[in-house]
Structures are given as structure tokens and as C-alpha cells.
Amino acid sequence: MNASADAPVDVVGRVSTLLRALADAEPDGTTTAAAARTAGLARPTAHRLLTHLATTGLVDRDANGRWLLGPELYLLGNAAAARYDVTALARPVVRRLSLATGESAFLSVRRGNETVCLLREDGSFPIRSHVLHEGIRFPLGVASAGLAILSYLPEREVDELLRVDLEPAYGPTHSAAAVRERVARTRRTGYAVNPGLLVEGSWGLGAAVFDESGSPRWALTLTGIEQRFSAARRREMGALLLQEAHDLSTSLRGR
Structure with a gap:
């Protein structure tokens, strides 16, 4: 039975x-x-x-x-788009980020224990990171989008998600302790930083976008080469990401 x-x-x-x-x-x-x-x-x-x-x-x-x-x-996707598709609102935001910074900009969405990249807009800087592309998935806590979303989940949910061992697939930099450390840092600054943990020399920044209930459901991210992600520029781009993420969250709540 x-x-x-x-x-x-x-x-x-x-x-x-x-x-x-x-x-x-x-x-x-x-x-x-x-x-x-x-x-x-x-x-x-x-x-x-x-x-x-x-x-x-x-x-x-x-x-x-x-x-x-x-x-x-x-x-089937078109039939569901009215309830789930946010790309019409997000596309100009992603484009603004790429134009303002010269870096590649993205929108990702949370799907269960993963993030899925929905949008990509390449910036004007000729050397680009190719870690992310539309459709690629990563576990929450991996890459800047997943880290940004994970960091704003309730503590109990963070604990549950980090029971899954990410080390076999992503190495010791993704141990539960290491991810928790980055979660704490993200909560302090407001935005997530991926310092070349997936591909050496390819950095990323991410900011969570919230739904009408205040849950982190999407993330805006920027990626580029390490040389363009100095501490001063990370603060500048992080502030820009947070502002755009806040504005997009407000727009989504008003749909």
C-alpha cells in the first residue's frame, strides 16, 4: 500500500x-x-x-x-506568468544597474532551497564574469544571490537549510560555519559579497528583494572581475544595489 x-x-x-x-x-x-x-x-x-x-x-x-x-x-509558463513573472518590472532595474556600474547585472528568484537566475544584462566593461547565466541554479548560501536571500530568512530556516552539506560540491569555503560567517556579515552591511568563491577572480554583490509579506524572494546582483571590486567600490555598488532592491520591493508590493 x-x-x-x-x-x-x-x-x-x-x-x-x-x-x-x-x-x-x-x-x-x-x-x-x-x-x-x-x-x-x-x-x-x-x-x-x-x-x-x-x-x-x-x-x-x-x-x-x-x-x-x-x-x-x-x-504552461505563459499561463503561470501573471502570478510569478516579475521580469517586466525588474528588467529596467537590472539594465540601470549594468549601465551605472559597467558590470553584469542579474535578477534571481528563490525556488525552494535554490536560486534561479531569471535576467542578465551585461555591462560596458569588456572583461566579464560568466559564472551566472539565465536558468542557472545554486543552493541558497552559494553565490551572492543565494547568500543575500539566505541572510534575511528567519534563523530557524537558516539552521534547517545549512544542515545540507555544501562542502562536497563547493569546497570548504562553503562549510556551514563559513556560510554563517558570511550571513552575519551580510546582515551587518545589508548586501552580500561573494569574493571569488565559485570561480577565482570572479566577484559578486547581492541585495535581497522582498515580497508583500516581507520575505526575501528575489535578489539583484552584480558580478565582475576582482580588480573592479575594491573595498571602496564595493561600498558604492552595495549602496546602489540596496537602493534599487528597496525600490523594486516597493514596486512589487504595489502590483
Whole structure:
């Protein structure tokens, strides 16, 4: 009885991980083997699920046999956009940040225990960081967006999230103690700093954006090379991020 009750949930979880694997591989698509590896599934299982998903239009397969997200997901996304899409309000904010600083600017959203990058606007400075791109996901506490959001969650939720060990994937700089230290620093300054912890020499700043209930749901971030993130410039860009994040939070509450 329990096994049959759990089976549909297991299938849903597997499908979800496969769709995320395909999203990470956009726009080039991915092979069955690579999708299975990313989703942590056996190759035959991944192939069977992808084939079923293709019959409903949720995934597609190109002439080279690579899997991509399907047209039905686009239609479903449009149907949900009225409730979840904030990009229309956020896009000019992200553009202003990139123009004002010359750095790459982003908007990310919290999805469960992760952040997902929604918008990217490259600045005028010719050397750029390529850590972030639209669709990429990181656990909360990783990268400046996830750190900014994590820092403004209730303490009990922070404790629960940090029970997940980030060290195997991101190294000792992402131990629970190290992340807590950065959370404390973020709460003091108001904005998060990622001092090249994901890619050496690639720095980031992040500020949380709050929903109508006062919960941190999105983050505005700036990324660039270490040489352009001196202490003085971090303070300047941090203040700008906080102001734009405050204004965007106010606009979102008024929707």
C-alpha cells in the first residue's frame, strides 16, 4: 500500500530533475546519458521518461538526438506568468544597474532551497564574469544571490537549510560555519559579497528583494572581475544595489 502511494511522487520527482537537467543545458540541449547523469538516474530510466515527456510536448528532441525543453512548457509558463513573472518590472532595474556600474547585472528568484537566475544584462566593461547565466541554479548560501536571500530568512530556516552539506560540491569555503560567517556579515552591511568563491577572480554583490509579506524572494546582483571590486567600490555598488532592491520591493508590493 505504501509503495504504491509513494510511486507517483517518485515519478514526479524524477521528471522534475530531468526537466531541470534540460533547462541547465538550454539552448544547446543534452544527450540522454548526460541528462541521466545530471538527474542521478539510470540511463534507461531517463530515456523512458524523456520519451514519454516528448509525446506530451513537454520535451523535444532535435535532429542530432539532443533533448530540449518542449513547446508545452512554454505555454504552461505563459499561463503561470501573471502570478510569478516579475521580469517586466525588474528588467529596467537590472539594465540601470549594468549601465551605472559597467558590470553584469542579474535578477534571481528563490525556488525552494535554490536560486534561479531569471535576467542578465551585461555591462560596458569588456572583461566579464560568466559564472551566472539565465536558468542557472545554486543552493541558497552559494553565490551572492543565494547568500543575500539566505541572510534575511528567519534563523530557524537558516539552521534547517545549512544542515545540507555544501562542502562536497563547493569546497570548504562553503562549510556551514563559513556560510554563517558570511550571513552575519551580510546582515551587518545589508548586501552580500561573494569574493571569488565559485570561480577565482570572479566577484559578486547581492541585495535581497522582498515580497508583500516581507520575505526575501528575489535578489539583484552584480558580478565582475576582482580588480573592479575594491573595498571602496564595493561600498558604492552595495549602496546602489540596496537602493534599487528597496525600490523594486516597493514596486512589487504595489502590483
